Amino acid sequence: MARPTKPLTDTECRNAKPADKDRKLFDGGGLFLLVRPTGSKLWRLKYTRPAGSESLLSFGAYPELSLTAARALRDEARALLTKGIDPQLQRQQDKEAAALAAENSFEAVARAWFAKFMTGKSASHRERTINRLESDIFPWIGKRPVGEIRPQEVLACLRRVEERGAIETAHRVRWSCSKVFRYAIAAGMADSDPADLLTEALTRPSPKAFATITDPIKVGELLRALEALEASLIVRCACRLAPLVFVRPGELRQAEWAEIDLERAEWRIPPSKMKSRVVHVVPLSRQATTILRELAPLTGRGRYVFPGERSNERPMSENTVNAALRRLGYSKDEFTGHGFRKIASTLLNESHLWHRDAIERQLAHGERDEVRAAYNYAEHLPERVEMMQWWADYLDKLKIGADFIAFPPRVA
Template sequence: MALTDTFVRQVKAAGPGIQKYRDGEGMYLLVKPAGKYWRFDYRFNGTRKTAAFGTYPDVSLAKARQRRQEARTLLADGIDPSAAKREKKQESLLLGRQTFSAVANEWLEKTKSQRAVSTQEKVHGWLSRNVLPHIGNMPITQIKPRDVLLAVQRLEARGAIESAHRVKQLCGQVFRYAVAIGMVERDVTADLKGALVAIPQNHFAAITEPGEVAKLLRAIHGYAGHPYATSALKLSPLLFVRPGELRSAEWREIDLAAAEWRIPGTKMKMKNDHVVPLPSQATAILENLHPMTGHGKYVFPSIRTEDRCMSENTINACLRSLGFSKDVMTAHGFRAMARTILDEVLEERVDLIEHQLAHAVKDTNGRAYNRTAHLPARRLMMQRWADYLDTLRVGDDELQLRA
């Protein structure tokens, strides 16, 4: 006699044993003190087998009967229901590992050694906020170019044009990783070329006229802010590295005795190790700073916690407080300032300047120079540059008087 909803709901275990109540066609309800379980007995290739259909009340009587019918249909087609269930579960698990979110996280983990910790956090944040909520749960094999485009266009709609391009590039890196491990055939973001608004070509404001540079240097020399910020501000024109490279400098990278700062490739835009010769003026600034921050990791730690480096806005904030607007001078502008004056005023070799700016410089065979290329010549150039800045700031007469 077939079971009823009322009976299934009300039946209870009679003692510590197991009771079996049949519903017909091989399906029955097992009642135990721990709960109620749907089972289905069948034969496949002459062997008696049992399939589990779930527990009551999670699986109702009607749902259990539906699963029985599905199992009988499989048997009629010569398919073992239990084996089919296992395969379906494995496929589900595999799909779960093949979502864009899973592949992105795997790529982030595999490539994190190539990025600074702060960059890793930024990349993770960009993907988590702007991509994963929209396509993260989709199997990466099913994602089309339009799916990625719709995600990044949300950034574009907010006016974050540069971020939209950056996030699209990150998606492309995830897809290329998926190609490398054989999960997809191609990077679908390649089809999005020209689909986003072009990034406005904004050049970093910089002071490049020597007379104005002199005023800037005098203002910097008179700055009375926090010692960390003051030191970073004074080093900016002397070393003209990228602002992110300066603020994330670590004491282990700096050899004061050798007057060298060796920046690992993971921190560099071009991913190549870079050597910055330290002129005597820069060494003096670092020696004065060392008693304050030398016990920690960062040369310029955050004033809130030594576990992080100085904020990316610090140098620009110092310039603003000195009266230099963003249209006149920026932290990145020290690079343009050095590039222009070293070439046009001091007439230094262009290849040495490009090396010191950590730009891609290749030899006659098209090979990139290593980090120590022309180091003695660059060391002399950096000292001449620092001396020239002193001359601008205080004038020749006073320098000779001090000497």
């Protein structure tokens, strides 16, 4: 009859010294501490496989893995053996399952979707999208298998976003999650899109228009204030050009000289900078080209028309125009840089002189059919050229007379 093995003590494990060859200190039940000549101490389990052959299972190193923890692992392995399961084979299967789960985790799938479908988007849009996922979604469901996530789990994440008052952000995060789930469905990793079911579960955002001014008299006051703005030439030119071209603030501040042809009086904004992802043609009025020619000696040798204060290699800050408006006394509830677009949209439509599609095309409002949009960026261009010059002349008239309201006729 085999003598029972005396269990080890932590003191024995700690004080075990290396010898010229491997030493084995047995604890019972097949568990032993292997002391190597190098001084390392490793936990091993000697056991008989269900098929009858002997094998060894590694648990880890002492003292990182304590005696108590090693005994717990031994007991788990022996419990599997009583069920006819090889613990080594089970460990390999668990490792493979964990690797597969990591590949199919929501975070892994989201990053794959982001790399594949967000490459062509603007840098700011891509940054906002991934930052929202990283801060609002990944910490809670990022490691969950994408095909096992329930609507309630996604909703809990979105509720946290709502609770901090970011109602619109919650809807945008839901949209991103839905795109990830749809990508997972197409890749065979999920069967449904739980985020798609949550549209009605979120608080509806309150409609909020950009602060603007549309009364022609007040527009004239604004233009006179911009003309008298005390700022650098770069900032003054940006503020004076903004109402003439009425592009989006980001498109204005990122304007590059390579995009502008002063001889042809045309600015072509590349698709990468446009919300619609198609090239946008901005006909330049005489007033607009005058402003750009005034600025060219200062910034024309660089990349950006309106470079930042600290570096010519970066465009001006997104807050520059709004900061200038604040200095002029316009609060953010009265007027913002985006308001120049609303002025143009309102007054051009109210003039009843221009085809509505020409106005919409000049505002670069999105074309639902992306293929059609790619070919029709120059649609109504002759009328738009005439309209942009009429618009600049009209703004001049507003600027010189506070009581000027009537729309001048089109030039025959």
